[in-house]
Amino acid sequence: MFERFTDRSRRVIVLAQEQARQMNHNHLGTEHLLMGMLAEGEGIAAQALLANRIQLKLIRDKVREIVGVGLVPALGHIPFTPRGRNALEQSLRESLRLGHNFIGTEHLLLAVLFSEGTAVQIITDLGLTPAVIRQSVFALIGANREPEGAGD
Template identity: 45%
Template sequence: MMPSSKFRRRLEVPQYLYEQLQRIAVNESRTIAKLATEEAHRWGHSYVGTEHLLLGLLADGEGAAARYLHDRGVQLDEVRKTVERHIGRGQTPVSQELEWVPRARRALALAVDEVRRLGHGRVGTEHILLGLAREGQVVAAGILDRLGIDLEQLQQRKLTALSQLD
């Protein structure tokens, strides 16, 4: 089911990108974007940020990004505890449609850029992880750094290791 054009405009994600993201099948055809939104709701946040994208990648559990992170000791529960400590829970009721922060939108755009640069045919979870790494000074990058993931090394290795996981 394709989200409304109003929802896509809020994401500020082009149609072709949203269609690519829709192809990432996780947990009975939910997308990483949907999982990220669910995480934002879970935390009572009024926005979807890079931390929610990271949580969505890990909640997927089966994609290349989740496997890459799990192989390096990063677990969903640990990331949730880190979010709790550093960001906390929201205090106000959250509306159904959440605003995506500019850096989260940019991380998705960088994921699409990785696909183009590498000549891959689809946006995979590994591309979203690389998009988060390339965006740099964002909440998700700080969390990964605290958990021992070297983002510079991840970017240098590109998809060599990640694509082998798929």
């Protein structure tokens, strides 16, 4: 499933797992993917989020408020929630829709914004809309024709 993912996108998944572990969550949802994008810090997704003043600490605080922190450390494999898994699948559709042959962080973010998961709830709670974030992504994609991490 991850063969089309760029190095940055794969890193986002790893960082999302780390974020889930830090919060003692035994699941990986859209909120963790959002935190992973921000923790990665350099991809188009992070750039789009930061351009809208969405920062990692702010998202972490909102996740704590909405989801809470687990009482028991998560051990071993952390499975995706159905919405988290759907976001991964949707990222391929977003990539193909844009005529790309890779899945970059921008496709992951567009896919997360497509869902009705916790990430969208957080963005809405911050007074933004998925459409505003999407516009930022498309503006950055227009300025960045090379796949992310193409030279990495």
